[in-house]
Each structure stands twice: as structure tokens, then as C-alpha cells.
Amino acid sequence: MQASVRPVLSVNLPPIATSASARETPEALSMRMTISKLNFFYGAKQTLFDVSMGIAVNKVTSLIGPSGCGKSTLLRTFNRMYETVRGARLDGEILLDGQNILGQDVTSLRRRVGMVFQRPNPFPKSIFENVAYGLKINGSKLPISEAVEKSLRHAALWDEVKDHLHKSAYELSGGQQQRLCIARALAVEPEVLLLDEPCSALDPISTAKIEELLVQLKDICTITIVTHNMQQAARVSDFTAFLLTGQLIEFRPTPQLFTTPGDPRTEAYITGRFG
């Protein structure tokens, strides 16, 4: 099933995903999430226009585009985090495993769709408590300390912190804190992990570690990452969506998008002529 993802996408999506072609969503089976005809508004201001795309199972999908293009907004619709902003509203359809997320209970949705933010935001608690948090509030039946160890291993942080799990999370470096946030999100075993420019506050070495980690994490969940760094998108992702002024300009397998962009605007952006 996974092997079929690439051909499906390239066949179904024309080079330029304009609103006219948005009806042709990729085959639902290989998609963890399917977004169709998504329009998004902050008050009277529309920030996303007719976006349709799919997030493929166990792949990394990246959203790129210049500042203000709507890529973070799009990401924040996937777990309905946009709802914390007053006056935010959307129409369209977002399916997770074939079910519209808009009608679901938001807390259970967010347990299934985890999120990591731009700046590391660990709680003012111990390393252990940070990772255990999601399990505790969801009343998980799993043995907590085992789950914590597992998540920290997945986040490639276990060896660095195993001897001081009860120290404050703020004693970790920025890169470690971000991996801790990834571990915290993984602890509740989400199906999808959303990352909103997770490396923008980190140094190159920490960034490299996180990128390496993302590629490994594909095996256990589906990943969507927003990045302003095109090289990062090229390095870690299987599919890349290019957004500009709230519109999805192009959505294709990453190598194709970067080598043979189908839209002059994509080409202009990836060759650094703007943005």
C-alpha cells in the first residue's frame, strides 16, 4: 500500500494544483488525511483559498512557502489548533482516516494528531513528567514509565536523559528540549505528527539530529512539517506542497518539485528569486 503512494499522487495530481483540479483528491486508501476545498478566514480576511491535498500514510509531507503564505495556518487546521484564535473559521473538509475532523471531539482528535511547535515549549516540570503528561491527562492504561522510555527512545533522547529523568526540562539544551517535545507528542501514539518549523530556533547540529529523527519516525507515524527552509524540505520529505498567498500552487513528490517544478512561481521560489 505504501509503495503505491508515489505513483498515485503523481498520476492524480496535475503539475499545477489549482482550485479547478482540486476535486481530484488522491486515492483515499493511501492517505492518512485528505483535505478538500479548504477555505480559511481570520475574521473577514481569507488566508487559505480552496486548498486540496492529501497527507500520505507513513510519509513525510512538507509545506513550504514564503512568510505569510498560510502554511502554518494550514497545518493548524489539521488538529484544529486554529480554534484557539478568536474569529478564525474554515469551510471545506478535512478527513482523518475517512472521517471529517470538524465534527469530532477536539480533545480526542488532538490525541491522534500531535503537534510540535516552532519554539521548544516543555512544561515547567521534570523530563519524565513532560513525556508522561499526555498519558496522564488521557487516563492511559499503559504503564507510564515504560511508555515514557519508549517515547524518549523514539525521539533519540533516551541516552542523553536516562540518568536524570527527574530534572527540570529547562536544564536541557534547546535541541534537547525540542526532542523532548517530540517525545511528549509521541507518547500518546498519535497517527499524525505535525511540526511547525521545529528547527527554526535551533542550531545546525540540533537541526540535523531532528531531521534524522523525522526520517526514522516515518515508520511509526505520518509526518507533516512546515518549514521555511527549502533544503530541509528536500532532505526530509517525500512530498512537498508549495503555498503562495494562501493558495496551493504545487503539490508533488519532493524530488520532482525541486528538480522539475511545474509552475514558474515554484521555480522562482525554490531558486531563490523571492521569499
Next chain:
Amino acid sequence: MSPRLRWRKFVSGFMLTMTGVCALVAVSVLFLILGYLAIHGGASINWNFFTKLPVPVGETGGGLANAILGSAKMLLLATIFGVPIGFFGAIYLAEFSTGSIAFVVRYAADLLNGVPSIVIGIFAYSLVVQPFKHYSTLAGGFALGLMMIPITLRSTEEFLRGVPNPLREAAMALGASKWKTIATVIVPAAYRGILTAILLAFARVAGETAPLLFTALGNQFWSPGWTHPTASLPVMIYTYALAPYDDWHRQAWAAGLVLLVLILVINIVARAILSRGIAVPRS
């Protein structure tokens, strides 16, 4: 040196001296009061002062144990009554309300904070004392509690607002409901500040006299119960200081010293709690 430069140097020196002197005066008032209280009241502070009842005029010795207990009881009541209202009100203000409701609540709290304490006293008198036809410890605690509400509310709100937004997002993104986010992340992150706010509100009302004059009244003996008048330190100071007996004056000074030291200790403890490593880094 040109006359202009000399003038500027003079002005600069004058202003520096003046601001320095003002700062010194501001600080020294506290130490003057402390010193004055210590000189006049220090000698009367002994074991009896804390354990014995007041004695009739003419006899020496005796203490203000009933006033100390009375103050403690009313402060306990005030805390039980005022702190929860202030605390939950602050949570509503900081986490739920926006726009005009928040403005009205905040403004009302600030006004309530500025209401003269004697007015609070009259209010408590008409609300609690008159219907029960009895001055009481309850009424005194109620009046002090009313005063604690706005202080607790506004400062707790400030500390809750100080919790960085990304922490709220982190909790919500893990599937925490609004209430769970508040209870498990926001309040714990702000608890040091909140505790400090409560202590400061406590210290603020500990020395209030006016609201107690019409509510707890005063008592020369042990108060027989919560529904009866009780002595309190501030009212004792008031009564004793006005009386024409030297021995009472000394007792009043001593009571003042005890009260001031109590308030100082609370303030110092509050600062210590607050400075012991704020857990959340400000971004």
C-alpha cells in the same frame, strides 16, 4: 569652564542630591517606625504578652493573647472567604474573558481595591452585623475577606497572564481540555506568584483597623465563639493608644511591633518564594 557648563553641572548635582535624599527618606521611614516601636514596645514583649489576657487598669502585667487569637481567627476566615473568590475570578479573567466583560471586572476590582476600608466596615456591618444583631468574629472575617478579594484577584491574574502562551498550546495540542490545561499546566506554572499574591493580600489586611471597628468590635476577654465580638490586634492598638494610661500605651506599642514584624515576615517569605528560581523562562 563656561558659565553654561557650570550651571549644568550645578543642576545635575542638585538633582542627584535631591533624588538621593528623597530615596533615603522613603527608606528610613520604615526603619524609624520599626525603631520607635522597638524602643517603646520592646520592653513589654514577653511571654505574658502572648499568653495572658489584658488586666484591669492599675494592675501591671497581662497581655493581649485574646487579641492575637482574635486576629488569627478573623484572618483565617478572611482567607477562606476571600482567596477562593479572588483566585477563581482571576482564572476567569486571565483565561476565559475578553473584551468588555474583562474590562468591567478588572475595573470593578481596581475600584473595590480603592474603596476606603472604613466603607468596607460599614458595608459588612449592615450586611452581617445588623441582621444577626450581634458584633462577631464572623463579621470581622467577612469584612477582611472582602478586602482580600480584589488584591488576590488582580495579582493572581497578572501571574496567570505571565504564563507563556506556548505552554497553553502545548497542553491543548496533547488533547487537554481548557480546564485540564489550567489545572495541570497554567496554575502549577504560576503557583509561586499566586502564593505570593495571597500572602501579600493577607499581610495587607492583617493590619486593618477600620473594618473591624463596626464588625468584630473588641473584647477585653476571650471571645466565647465565632458569633461573638472578639479582640484583635489593630483594634487593641487603637483602644489602648487612646486611653490615658501609660501601661496601656506600652502595650499598644508592643502590639504595633508584633503586627509590623508579622507583616514584615510575611513579605520577606513572599519575596523568598517568588525569587526561588521562577520555573518558567520569560520568552
